Amino acid sequence: RISVQSLNVPLNLKAGHTYSLNGTVNSTLGNLAKMTVGVFDRNGKMITGATAYPNARTFNVHSLDNSVLFDVLGAGRYYYRILASVGNVTKCVVNQPFFVSA
Numbered sequence: 001r002i003s004v005q006s007l008n009v010p011l012n013l014k015a016g017h018t019y020s021l022n023g024t025v026n027s028t029l030g031n032l033a034k035m036t037v038g039v040f041d042r043n044g045k046m047i048t049g050a051t052a053y054p055n056a057r058t059f060n061v062h063s064l065d066n067s068v069l070f071d072v073l074g075a076g077r078y079y080y081r082i083l084a085s086v087g088n089v090t091k092c093v094v095n096q097p098f099f100v101s102a
Helices: 061-067
Strands: 002-005 012-014 024-027 034-040 046-052 058-060 076-086 089-101
Touching: 002 076, 002 089, 024 076, 034 061, 046 061, 058 061
Parallel strands: 012 089
Antiparallel strands: 002 024, 024 058, 034 046, 034 076, 076 089
16 A cells, blocks of 8 residues: 655645645555656646655655746646556556646
8 A cells, every 4th residue: 555644735826936845655565666746737747846766665755845846837727746656556646736826
């Protein structure tokens, strides 16, 4: 099982503003081989974000905070996603829609 604790997610932001990410992803299935944290558009294209290869059962989302640049987003609807891979299986463990206003 992959779970998320103490996660903060954006809901409504103003264009040009930053946002700091926090939270922990834990796996009881095995080591987290790959973690992708980012902002995606409605077509599933990553706008900003990064991938880490922790090879551990726990991953702190804040470690990628400087790579998820909320201040570059224009007005519109986006999705904050966290993708976790254990072995050859990748799961979207967070898929939170949010809005950026002008």
